[in-house]
Amino acid sequence: MLLLVCQVSLAAESIAAPAGKLMIIGGALRYDNLQIWQPLIAAAGGSQARVAIIAVASAQPQQAGQQVQQVLSTYGVSAGLLDLPRDPAPDTEADAKDQAAQQSAVNRIDQATAVYFTGGDQRRITRALRYASGKPTPVLEAIIRLYQRGGLIAGTSAGAAMMSERMFANPGTVLSVMQQGATASQALTSGLGFAGPGILIDQHFLIRGRLGRLLAGLQANGTALGIGVDENTALYVEGQRYAQVYGYKGVMFASLPVRSADAVSGVLRIPNAQLHYLSHGDRIDLQTLAITPAADKQAIPQETHPEAAQLRTRYGDVLANTVIPEMMFQLMESQAGQISGLAFDAAAKEQSTGFELVLRKSPQSRAWYGVSSGMTQYTVTGLQLELLPVTVQALQIQPIQP
Structure with missing residues (x-):
């Protein structure tokens, strides 16, 4: 069954007509997670795969790269670590050592079927692969x-973040980005654009409560679609369009039809966004946002949960670990039309800016669940999101006297 959720208009592709694939991994990938490693290896060429590992993002690139190389070898895949200069000289003709390292890496990539980027600091990746001029x-x-010839680009954590045209880099806390705006906080910088135009990618997404900063990035950049990939989870993309979720948790998709005036001036304000959550086996068309739940999932009938009256309708900290998807699931299993929560600094000593987040059902809202993996995995589509700044008074906590 194909559910058309909404339409997103995307600009011309930044990398012309790629025939290749992406494996965008949210970080903390377990080496025994076959739900990701098996499709990754298949996309890289199976038994004929030849993987070039780029570990410049890591603080210890040799160690990080060798770990990935060892994992791939246990699965029977030929893989080798590229030795790249982190800051290439601006004039390779004047730097023989740099030029030789570049040419050696080029030769190996030209013979490879896939490239794998490890985690770390995504700014190290862009510095290593672009000259200071941007070339x-x-x-x-x-x-x-x-x-472009059909190969696979895979990346985890930092290797996932750099795949969009713009990427998060040293943005500070999620709440500070929401309070200042992504422009004022200098949260965004140039990525490598493998995912194509109109997309912003974030990683470690659910476990670190990063929806607020993704929304701020979308607003500031005027980007059509935000993709947040959780840990030990991956989004596999073909031709910058057709995608499928693999792994332990899920992937959040946020689209903003309206860019608020506050996007440039500072504090985040989202009057109307759409939110979708996909988990293992779900597919999505990144241009139309048509969503196909995994074949093993069943539709959740609305307003029939046996404990609907006991479900929460308000949360205290929407930036906490996995709270947003929990809110989405509970809303779809309840009779309520909306659910809300707050984001604020509980340690603030004086009045500060916080945010109220409201999720609402729409006529397009649907939900599914599956248990084939041994744990319940949800799919939720078509929820409306509103996020408004609020003033929060300093909390005063007094012990209860016996």
Whole structure:
């Protein structure tokens, strides 16, 4: 069954007509997670796969790269670590050592079927693959050639964040980005754009409560679609369009039809966004946002939950670990038309800016669940989201005297 949730208009592709695939991994990927490693290896060429590992994002690139190389070898895959300079000289003709390292990496990528980026700091990736002028290095040009001829680009954590045209880099806390705006807080910088235009990617998403900063990034950048991938979870994308979720948790999709005036001036305000949550086996068309739940999932009848009257309708901290998807699930299993919560600094000593987040059902809201993996996995589509700034008074906590 195909559910058309909403329509998003995307600009011309930044990387022309790629025939290749992406495996966007939210971080903390377990080496025994076959739900991700098996499709990753299949997309890389199966038994014929040849993977070039790029670990420049890591503080210890040799160690990080060798760990991935060992994992891939246990699955029978040929893989090798590229030794790249982190800050390539602006003139490779004047730096023989840099030029030799670049050419060696280019030769290996031209023979590879896939490139795998480890986690760490995504700014190290973009610095290593672009000159200070912004011009791509020969290594980045080789990666783009691999992508265009049908190869796989996989990346975890930092390796996922850099796949959009804009990426988060040293943004501070989620609440501070919401309070200042992504522009004022300098949360965004240029990524590598493998995912195509009109998309902003965030990682470690649900476990670190990053929906607020993703919304701020969308507002500030005027981006059509935000994708938040949780840990030990991946979004597999073909041709910058057709995608499927693999792994332990899920992927959040947020689309903003209206750009608020507050997007530039500072504090975040979202009058009307759409929110969708997909888990293992679910598919989505990134251009139309048509969503197909996994075949093993069943529709959740609305307003029939046996404990509907006991479900919460208001949450105290929407930025906490996995609270947003929990709110989405509870709303779809209850008779309520909306559910809300607050985001604020509980340690503030004086009055501060917080946020009220409201999720509402719409005529397009639907939900499914499946248990084939041994745990309940949900799919929720078509919820409306409103996020408004509020003034929060300093909390005063007094012990109860016996």
